[in-house]
Amino acid sequence: MIKKYYLLSPGPTPIPPDVLAVASEPIIHHRTPEFSEIFMQVSEGLKYVFGTKEDVFILTSSGSGAMEAAVVNTLSPGDKVITINGGKFGERWGNICQAYGVEVKEVVLEWGDDFTPDQLAAELRANAGVKAVFSTLSETSSGAVYDIKGYGEVVSKTDAVLVVDGISGLGATPCPMDEWSVDVLVAGSQKSFMIPPGLAYIAFSPKAWKLVESAKLPKFYFDARKAKKNLEKQTTPWTPAVSLIIQQKKALDIIRNLGMEKLLEHHRVLGEATRAGVKALGLELLAKNPGNILTAVKVPAGIDGSKLVKTMQAKYQAYIAGAQDPNKGKFFRIAHLGYMGAFDIITALSALEMTLDDLHFAFEKGSSIRGAEKILKENWQ
């Protein structure tokens, strides 16, 4: 049979056809007024998605590069920070800080568990002199979202800055940077920004800029002061990924035409439909506070989780994600992030039904579609 490839992972995500087409245009030179115009349009569009009046810098790197940029531009050796580790990506903040000799007080959560602003306030009271709190908007490894608005209220009353990994979450779940008192916000191109991997975005609040000016951690490629100086000249310090920036211009046009409110609403509907679908099959969600970026679903008793993911991918070409170490095989993740449509959710659920049937799991066939269709219909616009 002819099989089509369905990308249902939380990054990379599918690319709109118009944005794909732009990648086949000839490459233009990056030190020209033509490119500068596009570059500045992208910079402005990113401010819109970030919800900030501050500069948003475009890095040619993955999201992890922008996470490193957040660390090295705000801290000095020996600084003390709190990191919230609710999964692989919260853990990464600690790994980066430790690589640079920063003293880390790590809050370790069970994957999928919540961490409230009150709990954060208590951590801050117990750890005097903390320079920064590193948190995650959407923990891609578990599907949980955290109360960044609440964290902002807590952290803004202290001397610390709030650094947020918005890589998978920004654009799919609310996080207006200025309004929520986020001091450093990091994002990645291959998520709700609807372009391929290769670019990352970062912005600093005025409070964070004060730290940038005094931060002493070693840096070169990710130096925000260099990026700022170059942005004033409508360019980048290093050769940027030209074609990706031109694609981002096109994708931001789509996002701005739609509007942030509708983009977030879109993700809400797809997230809700996915959750309704999997619950109709009798399956349980991993996250106590599941986000609209991806849905992590517990592998039911008696089913081999690795086999489930392998069947979805290899047999049905439905590229959902498995669980990462140390939870491999315990759950699986269906993304509904970026350029996804309602029928991508239907496809994911139908492939899941056929897979569960292959693995001899008992359920009412068609029920996940019925559950998802109900939500989709109620919200269709």
Place this chain on the structure above:
Amino acid sequence: MIKKYYLLSPGPTPIPPDVLAVASEPIIHHRTPEFSEIFMQVSEGLKYVFGTKEDVFILTSSGSGAMEAAVVNTLSPGDKVITINGGKFGERWGNICQAYGVEVKEVVLEWGDDFTPDQLAAELRANAGVKAVFSTLSETSSGAVYDIKGYGEVVSKTDAVLVVDGISGLGATPCPMDEWSVDVLVAGSQKSFMIPPGLAYIAFSPKAWKLVESAKLPKFYFDARKAKKNLEKQTTPWTPAVSLIIQQKKALDIIRNLGMEKLLEHHRVLGEATRAGVKALGLELLAKNPGNILTAVKVPAGIDGSKLVKTMQAKYQAYIAGAQDPNKGKFFRIAHLGYMGAFDIITALSALEMTLDDLHFAFEKGSSIRGAEKILKENWQ
């Protein structure tokens, strides 16, 4: 919400990504060895799909152009022919013949009804001196397929030639030209050939070539003798649609890698899954002998057929086809033709479920998916 466009019509059909990508390559000149090489590869590949040792000519035209080529290259003014009219496209054979002063004995069928080889034999006995029988492999307007193998057995015993419109059917349902004694076979690029509209294909048996040599109907652009002379020089009489031929080369590579047997089996599975899905909703098929190209479904009592199609298209972006005049509003057509996958069927059925619910039709939600999934799973490979 972000809505994706689903092309579920019996032409144009979706294009494989690799084939789309080829269209953005620079145009090469058509009177060069480089182009001739590609052109001859396409000609060879077409022979494979046609199931013929004869030349297959590439026309830069729609399928209707190739139908005209079939008429003007085989007949002379005043010739008598039988046309089998089971819908819009069977009717077209008659229209073309009449435009050229050919005497037409038209067999008019109810849309969706069958016409047996025995019935054809009786028609031939009743109409002495018939030069050609014009029939349709898959009648796109009704979803019916006809017994071309049986027609071939009947017509080959007479002096008449069998001319078959294989435009929507060839590649999706069997029609090996030489084996089934088809004398003229016509096809179109935007069907199971998996490229955009703009090219049509035609081949003549040795028996048909004898008619070509004596046919006196006026012709210029569609003159098969000119095409033959040019094909010997590895080129075309007129400027061909270069980019489409290059796309056809790529798509034929895909088809040959898959193999005709698997391509036909693929269409069989999608057709069967679609029929199982719509039957599970309590709906009826139009065709007595439904093909694996498209499924025409009767609009149930109390439902506005035009509204159904409009809702599918405008609200759910599922571009199925309505019924053509004079049956407008009476049925709708879901294609499963060309580069379609199993989840395109699931998408079509889910959009149909949501549409039927919008129109207050009573059915068990999710049941069409259950019906289709069963067939897909049984045949998945």
